Amino acid sequence: MRYLVNGKEYFFDRNGEMFYYILEFYRTGKLLCPIGSYIKLEKELSYFQIPFDKSELALEASTKAVDRFILCLKKLIISYCENFHDNIILYIAKSGVSMRTKNFCPLLFSDNLIERCTYQILVKLEKQIGEHLVKTFSELELMWNCEPNYSGFLITITFSIKKLFQFKNTQNSVSSLILDNISEEKIILNVGGKKYETFRSILTAQPKTLLGVMFQDRNNCMRHPVNGNEYFFDRNSEIFAYIMEFYQTGKIPWFIFDTTKIIYKQLEEELDYFQIPINKSTIFCSLALEGAASTFKQFILAFEELIIQHCENFRSEISLTIRPGSILVDDRESSLSIERFKMNAYNILIEKEKQIGYHLSKTFCKLGLEWKFEKSERKHYGIEQLLEIFISFSIRIG
Numbered sequence: 001m002r003y004l005v006n007g008k009e010y011f012f013d014r015n016g017e018m019f020y021y022i023l024e025f026y027r028t029g030k031l032l033c034p035i036g037s038y039i040k041l042e043k044e045l046s047y048f049q050i051p052f053d054k055s056e057l058a059l060e061a062s063t064k065a066v067d068r069f070i071l072c073l074k075k076l077i078i079s080y081c082e083n084f085h086d087n088i089i090l091y092i093a094k095s096g097v098s099m100r101t102k103n104f105c106p107l108l109f110s111d112n113l114i115e116r117c118t119y120q121i122l123v124k125l126e127k128q129i130g131e132h133l134v135k136t137f138s139e140l141e142l143m144w145n146c147e148p149n150y151s152g153f154l155i156t157i158t159f160s161i162k163k164l165f166q167f168k169n170t171q172n173s174v175s176s177l178i179l180d181n182i183s184e185e186k187i188i189l190n191v192g193g194k195k196y197e198t199f200r201s202i203l204t205a206q207p208k209t210l211l212g213v214m215f216q217d218r219n220n221c222m223r224h225p226v227n228g229n230e231y232f233f234d235r236n237s238e239i240f241a242y243i244m245e246f247y248q249t250g251k252i253p254w255f256i257f258d259t260t261k262i263i264y265k266q267l268e269e270e271l272d273y274f275q276i277p278i279n280k281s282t283i284f285c286s287l288a289l290e291g292a293a294s295t296f297k298q299f300i301l302a303f304e305e306l307i308i309q310h311c312e313n314f315r316s317e318i319s320l321t322i323r324p325g326s327i328l329v330d331d332r333e334s335s336l337s338i339e340r341f342k343m344n345a346y347n348i349l350i351e352k353e354k355q356i357g358y359h360l361s362k363t364f365c366k367l368g369l370e371w372k373f374e375k376s377e378r379k380h381y382g383i384e385q386l387l388e389i390f391i392s393f394s395i396r397i398g
Contacts, residue, residue: 032064
């Protein structure tokens with residue numbers, strides 16, 4: 001029955017894409033159902049004589065849809081955090097999903113299949129989804145409110161940006177190692193036929209994990225090389241790329257699933273196999289914090305660019321009027337980098353105005369820079385909120 005073609009290599013003229021799921025079954029004992037590919041998978045299961053319960057496969061497909069929906073909501077929350085917005089309003093009806101916002105509207109679903117079933121998911125699991133998100137983003141004091149009506153669900157998600165910046169990122173960080181010693185021991189990890197090369201010290205830097213324990217000096221008995229310094233693991237080779245990223249950076253990459261066939265559950269299983277501890281609240285809050293910190297840094301750089309541009313034009317005063325959704329520099333729209341922050345500048349300044357003013361005053365201290373900030377309200381077709389900033393400095397040459 002064996003079709004030997006070369007040494008230990010065997011050839012099967014079957015669907016290679018579906019064999020990925022066959023191999024996952026042999027490795028983990030769990031059968032995954034790829035979206036829209038049931039008939040192809042069923043043929044391969046029959047060929048390889050794998051007994052399976054179609055009811056369980058159907059339930060697994062439903063679970064996968066729920067997981068993808070929850071992941072979309074997590075990405076949405078992090079996107080709002082990155083842009084210093086703390087209030088999400090969604091209306092989910094049978095006909096689709098809409099955002100209730102004026103000034104900030106990120107893409108919610110890149111997957112039309114998930115968008116079509118969100119209403120049905122909420123009918124069955126609204127309470128559980130809300131509880132899951134509250135727990136996951138507990139560090140941000142997230143609150144979930146879902147109000148059903150005759151045609152759909154009005155969902156309000158609120159959280160604290162202030163708490164976000166009080167959150168301590170406890171994900172391990174691994175500093176880059178400068179390896180002057182060329183004799184540093186290299187390890188080859190052959191995972192599911194794909195080889196990953198790394199240094200032993202990278203693995204032992206995470207001593208509470210499977211590989212960290214295995215490659216410590218005292219645990220020679222745990223290591224069974226197949227060829228010199230090569231070790232084989234019959235696990236998912238695609239997901240192991242993200243396991244290696246953890247060893248190299250100390251951080252677990254999470255939003256990796258849009259363009260791959262990897263699903264959230266598979267990554268969790270591989271993390272569990274390699275004994276990598278995970279705290280979902282820490283992971284997702286860390287992602288939100290890193291995104292917001294990056295936005296904040298770019299916002300400050302935009303102010304620095306604005307000051308330098310005014311110096312180039314021998315102008316020593318800058319006035320800004322900032323409303324939700326607009327930025328006017330010297331009473332006109334700007335073509336500089338700061339213009340791209342018009343959707344979130346108001347929110348960033350409400351949270352971080354003092355830090356920005358202090359940073360700019362210190363950075364441009366030789367110019368004697370002064371920063372003045374004022375928040376006010378005007379009646380203009382209702383109450384209009386606006387921020388006014390005045391920056392002045394001296395241009396001295398020679």
